[in-house]
Amino acid sequence: MSEDRTLRQNRFSVLISVLGIYFLAAILLIVGVMVSERFLSAANMLSVVGGVTILGLVAVGAAFVTYSGHFADLSIPTTMAFSGVMAVEALQFGIVAAIFTGLLVGLLIGLINGFVIGKFRANPIVWTLAMAFVTRGLMRWIWSNRQIYPEVEGAATGAGQHFVNLYRYHLLGVIPMTVVVLAAFAIGLHFVMKQSSFGRQLQITGASFEAARLSGINVSRNVGLAFLICAMTAAVAGIFLTSLSRVGAYYMGEGYDFAAVTAVVIGGVTLAGGRGSIVGVIGGVLVIGLMRNVMTLMGIDTFAQTIVTGAVFILAVGIQSNSLRRLGRDDA
Amino acid sequence: MPSQTDVVTFVNRYRILLLLALVFLFMALFAPRFLNMFNMTIIMKSASLNAMAAIGFTIVLICGHLDLSVSSTISLGAVLVIGFRPDLGWSGAIVAAVAAGGVVGLVNGLLVAKARIHSFIVTIGTLTIVQGIIYVYTGGAALNVTGALDFALADFLEDPILLFFPPRVIITILVIVGFEVFFLRTKPGRNFYMVGGNRETAWLAGVKADAYVIWAFIISGCAAALSGALFAIGISSATTDLGVNSLMIIVAATIIGGASMNGGKGQVLYSGIAVLMLTVLFNGLNRFGVGSEFRILASGVILASVVLYEAYSNYKKERIRGQRPELLKELDPQQLKNVASSLKTRKLQE
Amino acid sequence: MSTDSSAVNDIGLALEMTNITKAFPGTIAVQNVTFRAYAGEVHAVIGENGAGKSTLMKILAGAFDDYEGQVSINGRAVQLHSPAVAREYGIGMVYQELSLAGPLSIAENVLVGRLPGRKGLFVDRTALIERARSNLARVGLDIDPRIAVEEISQHEAQLVEIAKVLGRNPCILVLDEPTSALSKEEIDRLFDTIARLRKNGLAIIYISHHLPEIFRIADRVTVLRDGRRIDTCQTSQTTTEQLVKMMVGKAVEELFRQRDHEPGEQALRIEAFTRFGFFHNIDLHVRSGEILGLYGLSGAGRTELARSIMGIDPVDRGSLHLEGRAVVPRSMRQMVDEGLAYLTEDRKLSGLALRLSVRDNVVASTIPSLCRNGWYNSSAARRITQSLIERLHIYPPRDSVTVANLSGGNQQKTLLAKWLAVKPKILILDEPTRGVDINAKVLIHRTIEQMAQQGTAVILVSSDLPEVCSLADRCAVIRMGHVIGEVSGAEITEERLLMLANGEGIEKGAAE
């Protein structure tokens, strides 16, 4: 095997796994420009980004689960709902307490998931599904299927309005705070994934659990942390979603599990683990936003959009994994 | 003389049957208006939809893959059987609906086996695509039997003809038992397990692994479509999202029924019984008059317990893997009592 | 160059492969190889890793449909484009990597692809069990065939694999490193079986790295190198040195242990170390700068002992001292931080993350120390990797190459580099040269020497006798979970170790 060939493969492979999704984004941009002259306007671009910030928050966390070689976390939607409801419930103690409580829920669910999957090696899909059932059932039981309102719960402390405004704050009057939070999370988690001790060890854990374990890496802790990060960003997203919707309810966040997987995988984090980046995931999220935007601008109805989205998903991931496989690098 | 390990093995082996018996017994004793013919019919009818669709999910899982598209394939079968009914008649419509399910399965299978895309991704994709196709076909509205009202077949399928078994339930049982016998007792059937147990081995032994994977998906598509179609005939109409709640129940039931996400394990009969067990549970809880949150909570707790139990026993098994029996004999009996041992727990595969 | 004049006779020609060429993208794995095997002979095929043995055999097994050249079996030209076809022609292949389906029963694994039928479609279960039982008896394995394969041990699985292939009554049997997981008794039994099969007129192709085995059972031997056939000759008319020379292409400098330095302080001592059912009452110590051989047959408890020392598996009783300090091994991380390193035996399953780069693998155990305030220092990682690549001659010498794309020897060197990177005080090596080519082996041995010289305490777990004999200062022999003897210095000879390992000549008081 010649040296040149391996080298070239690596470059090409990196190109595919990181930039592949931005290539798709570029195509969408071109189509968008052809469809509407207002497509490239700042307002439209901001709305594309604004429409996927919550998804983006969920996806950057979910990426860690996929990156660790554990497919997906199906308890994301209930984590979002639970943290939102708990935050609203805690508004009577003030806005800080509310946010803290919401994050605590994420911490708790993440810890349980992380412990069971990291320590006892339960299948992640099935376990998180069970977790979703249990938490959803609990939530509905505790709140008797009602939804609760931040403006009511937080009326006494005046925190309700603050909570509702969480999603609506704009930085310098133009940039939504959610986008800033997403950017902060993305940059932070990018460094965590690529530059931290944990992230580097997680990469090996994801690529080969056994090899990582026998390299002295604390694999249980790493996998646990991956689920914890996922649950934490889901909690943050849940608080924002609740703030946006102005209600806390058990059904919030439905569909975000598969949507997050879509964004993560289309963004180049392979299901086999240990490959991909937050940069790619953000690309995946943007592509999903752009795709919806362009299709609506083209006047394609919701149903046809579903079909196109599904097809693009399979196609994009297929091309990506196929090119990796052809280079002898991946098989997933 | 049954020892402790015998009991453990027995429980492990017949877990799902014992669970069903337990739940049934509990409900029979405590749930009001539970134990009567009519209610048994209801339970059997309710279990049919997911039990038949679980065949496909189970066999795909046995082959080492996932088929998340079952839920929209159930809806597809339902929508098409009602949609084709005016043009093709019932038999033609059923054939067409099942064939359409088969086509979905074929596409899944080809993408997984030939294009080598992970089944998790492929079937999330086809899940949405098929749902989109259904919406486009129906315009978003449900379909029903039109023109001269023909409820004859529906009434036939839904009314018990034997004890508490209506024909639709009997068909479901026959299909499940048929597939169970096929997968457990026939040569091609065993090959599905072999493909899931070790794809390479199967391939090297001349078993066309790809073909079996594709067939597994086709069976899955057909079973899901057939169960959707029969259900739709029974209610003389079809909604666009008929199967939307089925996926999670099927996944839970299949796992509770003993199938493994790693492939090579599981039985369609046990998956069916697990669906029945969950249905008995739901029915019983309804008899108590509690809200639907308890159904979710109860199934979640059962699923979580099963997953935890399996993960924990694997964890323990891993710790004694490779133990030397002759070394253990060195220990005095008092010590041996406290040592986890691999001596007697070898599981027979039937 | 080809001197295939030593043919037994042309009448018994079972297999003829003529001018076989198989190219992969970027490389030619097999080039113009002609190969003959006769009924009633054991024909060994040897060569370094990457010499083309596996590819040639895979072609024979029907794994590729795009090879060039002709294959004829029993005088009939055939196209081996699928495993099914190859099987049809009576080719039976026992793979090195076990290819069994874990969740299924032994019986079904043994009879995969030819389950006994009843009324056409249905499986006859009584016949299935019976046939499996008789097939297993042929390899001397007495086990209930209904047990799931995932429940049995590795050497049992190896025998099941052989039983599976033998059960098909092949006319050409290919064995690829069949003895690597077997104990001596099992090897003997296997060789008896092979001898019987030869007598029955099978052509047996035997692939191995283990030259003594080849001299023991093979009639002829074919040497491959760089995808070409170098020579085929009668085993009785050749020597180990000649074969090695042909495999390597150049004479290898003999390796002599330079015992010119005195070992230092006691680095590691274990007392009454016990994990119930795996090893009992082990007392060992190793001093810095010393190489302690730990010899034993597979399954004797060597690997388990090493894993418990490293904190991977629990210990039930006994104590462990590092430089005189009592330490309780709780996790591997802890022991790595204490200065221990453990090179695992199966590089593909538990050693390397194959889909990652050389650099990512090399620094895998070092990540925490490469981090400043929790942040990873990638330039340091690159520097360390680059220096280790140079030191171990890993080829290609680039730290961004994916490990899966390396040859076996270079993969093993990468694995060693990972543990050199932690700068261990105590280095435990578990089969450090299994399945690697001679050049890599020499380099790895030399590196182990160096480490010892620099004061590292080395525990060398190996079933490769010449390796242990040439490297170890002292050697403990482990058998069935007990250390049954310890020899040092000039006493370390292959004969002595073998006798100990097989339970002969145990000194009084050494055991129990």
Place this chain on the structure above:
Amino acid sequence: MKRLGLIALVLMLAGGMVAFAGGAPEADTAVAEDNLERSLEVDISGLRSADGQTLLPELSSKQVPPRPDNPRSLPETDPLHWYDMEYLGWGVAEKINIPDSPADGAIGKRVIAIINGDHPYLTAYSNGMQKIADAYSMDLTVLSPNWDLAEQNQMLDEAINERPDMIILVPLDARVAIQQVRRVNRAGVPIILSNMLPEEEAMQYAIAWTGPDDWGQFREMARVWADELGRSGGVAYIRHAPGGSPYFARTYGPITELAEYAPDIETLDMQAPGFEAEATMQVVSDWLTRFGDRLTGIGLADDSAQAIGTIEALRRAGREDVLVIAAGNSKVGMDMVQDGDLLAITYQSAEADGAVALKTAVDWFNGLDVDPVLYIPKQVITQENVEDFMPAQW
């Protein structure tokens, strides 16, 4: 074959227990003689819903035009195209197999209500129903299948099994309802449909249908909307979930009404992104990009998540001038009307919705005549009158 033996054992056990326990349970039929009189004397005019409105006000009725020969052949913008949906239930000439009223009073009757899912609206709906049940000391069970059709069918069968005096059903789907209602009807249990409109055919098996006049209230609101829009401009619609009657009523109600009342208003687009704020926000943002200033109004099928997403998108684009109407009066929607974010919403009292269904059953038990279709009152809530409807029911 230990396994098959075990299965057989379990089945035998089940069968034995069933045989032991016997057939279907008997309904308790003993009724006091003065029950009817006492039932007729119950006064419920004082009951109030949580928003302070009278729980059961005077019900409104509807002008029913003659049915055209083939409504579906008319253009979609013609109100009569939707005739079969809008005037559903009025044209049923003949009811089939409806049981006779016992006419022995509502007090003590057992009623099982099967709603379609868990939703705050339906929680309020159940509350309203319970208030009537309490007033008449009825034994009311409300079951929710949580949007699962298979589950709803199971519950219907279970309800039949219990032989209650009445079943009230909120269908999950209009067309599926036909067979559902027919099956209850065949079993001889009286049934009243509620809230969601079924297909016409279902009506012949049911005593009555009660619920909101979705078409009517959207027509009313569309006129208020058109006036505010100056009877010109372009509008777009976010639709309800596909399948139910609101999917059509809340989109084609205003479209057909505007086609007559303000033909200059152009329908630009319609999408069904579901009930998710973020998805709705993106659709609306995309519209603003695509149509720019041509978009002057948006009609929503829901006044909570959809409304929030829409308003958020408009605010971000600085397009607060776009006039938005929505269905329902959730707390979220009412707050937004109060803040001026929403131009108008429909007043659809969830509690009245539930109460009317059971009150109709009461009337039937009391032997009174019952109309085949009963609408709860419709009103349009705007900033001016929103105070009257506070606090919201859900």
